[in-house]
Amino acid sequence: MTTAPLIEARDLTKTYVTSEPYTAVKGIDFEVRPGEAFGVLGANGAGKSSTMRMIACVSPVTSGTLRILGMDAARDGERIRARLGVVPQDDTLDTELTVRENLLIYGRYFGIPWKALRERCDQLLAFSRLEDKGSQAVSTLSGGMRRRLTIARALINQPEILLLDEPTTGLDPQARHLLWERLFQLKEDGVTLLLTTHYMDEAEQLCDRLVVMDAGKIVAEGSPADLIERHSTREVLELRFAAHERQLMIDKCAGVTERVEVLPDRLVLYTGDGESTLAAVHALGVRPAGAFVRRSTLEDVFLTLTGRSLVE
Amino acid sequence: MSELTLRPGRAFSMVERNLLIYRHTWPVLLAEIFEPMMYLLAFGVGIGVLVGNVPGLADTTVSFPRFVAPALLATAAMNGAMNETTFNMYAKLATEKTYQAILTTPMSSRAVALGEVTWALLRGTIVSTTFLVAVSLIGLTGTWTALLVVPAALLIGATFASLGLVVVTLLRSWQDTQLIQLVMLPMFLFSTTFFPLSVYPKPVQWLVEALPLYHSIELVRACFLGTGWRHALIAIAYLVVLGLAALLVAVRRLDRTLRT
Ligand SMILES: Nc1ncnc2c1ncn2[C@@H]1O[C@H](COP(=O)(O)OP(=O)(O)O)[C@@H](O)[C@H]1O
Ligand SMILES: [Mg+2]
Numbered sequence: 298m299t300t301a302p303l304i305e306a307r308d309l310t311k312t313y314v315t316s317e318p319y320t321a322v323k324g325i326d327f328e329v330r331p332g333e334a335f336g337v338l339g340a341n342g343a344g345k346s347s348t349m350r351m352i353a354c355v356s357p358v359t360s361g362t363l364r365i366l367g368m369d370a371a372r373d374g375e376r377i378r379a380r381l382g383v384v385p386q387d388d389t390l391d392t393e394l395t396v397r398e399n400l401l402i403y404g405r406y407f408g409i410p411w412k413a414l415r416e417r418c419d420q421l422l423a424f425s426r427l428e429d430k431g432s433q434a435v436s437t438l439s440g441g442m443r444r445r446l447t448i449a450r451a452l453i454n455q456p457e458i459l460l461l462d463e464p465t466t467g468l469d470p471q472a473r474h475l476l477w478e479r480l481f482q483l484k485e486d487g488v489t490l491l492l493t494t495h496y497m498d499e500a501e502q503l504c505d506r507l508v509v510m511d512a513g514k515i516v517a518e519g520s521p522a523d524l525i526e527r528h529s530t531r532e533v534l535e536l537r538f539a540a541h542e543r544q545l546m547i548d549k550c551a552g553v554t555e556r557v558e559v560l561p562d563r564l565v566l567y568t569g570d571g572e573s574t575l576a577a578v579h580a581l582g583v584r585p586a587g588a589f590v591r592r593s594t595l596e597d598v599f600l601t602l603t604g605r606s607l608v609e
Numbered sequence: 610m611s612e613l614t615l616r617p618g619r620a621f622s623m624v625e626r627n628l629l630i631y632r633h634t635w636p637v638l639l640a641e642i643f644e645p646m647m648y649l650l651a652f653g654v655g656i657g658v659l660v661g662n663v664p665g666l667a668d669t670t671v672s673f674p675r676f677v678a679p680a681l682l683a684t685a686a687m688n689g690a691m692n693e694t695t696f697n698m699y700a701k702l703a704t705e706k707t708y709q710a711i712l713t714t715p716m717s718s719r720a721v722a723l724g725e726v727t728w729a730l731l732r733g734t735i736v737s738t739t740f741l742v743a744v745s746l747i748g749l750t751g752t753w754t755a756l757l758v759v760p761a762a763l764l765i766g767a768t769f770a771s772l773g774l775v776v777v778t779l780l781r782s783w784q785d786t787q788l789i790q791l792v793m794l795p796m797f798l799f800s801t802t803f804f805p806l807s808v809y810p811k812p813v814q815w816l817v818e819a820l821p822l823y824h825s826i827e828l829v830r831a832c833f834l835g836t837g838w839r840h841a842l843i844a845i846a847y848l849v850v851l852g853l854a855a856l857l858v859a860v861r862r863l864d865r866t867l868r869t
Contacts (some may be wrong), residue, residue, distance in 0.1 A: 313869065355712050355868060379715045389710035393630045403628060405622040406714035454714075 308361035384449030441472025476594035497595035623724020694773030733766030752835035768852035774859035
């Protein structure tokens with residue numbers, strides 16, 4: 298466990314110089330180790346993309362230190378970028394080129410010879426399940442395909458680290474699962490993954506370790522199981538009420554469990570044992586319109602830490 | 610340090626990108642060659658019949674089409690280069706985010722800028738060579754120095770491509786691109802394209818003499834007609850200095866626009 302981290306951020310800060318300067322990342326510390334899948338979980342505007350763009354060496358670091366692959370992001374940007382794969386939040390495929398040309402020319406930006414590129418292109422098209430789309434215009438691809446092409450493009454230089462900024466946002470469930478499956482494959486092949494997401498299921502599925510980011514700061518760090526254990530209870534009881542007696546019922550539930558969260562659409566009770574809490578609630582004369590016991594998730598961790606839900 | 614080294618190889622991949630695109634869209638280049646040909650026919654030959662030789666020139670034997678042809682060629686070199694680095698680049702900068710994607714690779718803003726200027730030059734060479742061949746075929750060139758028109762057009766293309774790069778970093782919206790037209794059209798009309806400088810009153814002459822297109826036209830005209838070399842040297846100095854200054858400013862501004 299003493300391997301040197303691939304990415305090491307110390308007091309990393311990003312301030313945008315606009316008409317009124319805005320600090321999007323406020324002195325964060327973290328390390329990404331070789332071979333792991335590391336996640337940054339946070340709501341919109343938390344500073345995830347700003348962090349990712351600094352790591353990709355496209356956005357200058359305002360202060361603090363950022364070391365990637367043993368080099369300094371501020372000085373060695375070009376050499377670092379040669380060994381990274383970057384999947385930005387918004388698709389930035391070259392719409393003037395075909396699917397295959399997109400991969401080819403991107404490889405040329407890395408200085409890869411044409412001959413090697415043609416071979417690599419075929420492999421990547423197969424990997425991203427786009428074998429029969431090579432000569433099509435990018436605009437004819439579905440959202441999931443575009444995303445897979447962007448990932449294929451990021452892999453053209455056989456990167457040691459793959460950065461993925463919200464890889465599945467906006468995709469339907471089927472497209473998401475296909476993408477996750479491809480990312481698992483990459484991880485098996487030894488590629489270090491660093492991804493941001495605001496989906497707790499994505500973070501749970503893909504990440505060995507993650508940080509929870511809120512308003513430019515890291516508020517927790519650990520494995521998904523760790524975080525749930527530290528910041529939530531084992532189970533959760535969710536109750537819904539008819540509108541007219543909602544407030545009355547909520548008042549009655551006060552104190553049933555140590556922690557109760559009132560959300561706009563439901564009441565969330567944190568408990569070690571959901572069924573017995575439900576029984577206790579019934580005993581108090583509470584008649585919920587709907588009751589649901591489930592395991593704690595990262596969503597609950599996020600709620601505990603920030604007092605808000607992940608997806609508004 | 611590595612950011613500072615100039616890598617022609619890297620910059621050239623921008624040219625390769627454009628070549629890939631022009632495999633599909635090469636007719637655009639034809640349009641660019643036809644435009645000055647049309648002007649030449651309409652104005653040069655049409656008005657030429659009316660005015661005969663150009664008054665106010667030292668050499669009174671120069672026919673109007675021979676006077677206008679080099680000006681149209683210089684203008685075509687300018688337009689080709691400017692279009693490439695303003696309209697085309699603005700789309701890639703603001704709408705398509707093409708450059709943002711490119712900068713996630715080892716490419717630098719400098720390589721992107723140099724690459725796009727190089728492409729504008731290549732394209733300009735094709736256009737100006739074709740135009741030169743066409744006007745030679747209709748007998749408008751008289752001396753071997755007309756061959757120098759091609760390197761002259763290259764210099765003009767480089768200067769205006771660099772100027773266009775500065776302009777593109779200043780644009781705030783698509784509406785702003787209309788301002789470019791607002792400058793380019795009068796410059797085209799006044800830069801001794803159709804009339805010699807001597808027809809204007811002195812103050813207007815000074816203004817015209819400050820325009821980069823005026824010097825471009827003087828340069829091409831000198832090559833084309835084989836006279837006015839002193840002027841050509843001034844023009845070369847003017848274009849080189851302006852182009853280099855523009856390129857320096859452009860690379861810095863582009864880097865700041867792209868790396869927020
Ligand atoms: N280029 C920029 N200039 C100014 N402010 C920015 C810029 N990019 C992002 N921001 C601001 O920084 C904050 C964090 O944004 P971002 O890093 O994109 O968060 P996230 O990816 O977590 O949604 C937001 O409030 C956003 O408006
Ligand atoms: Mg984001």
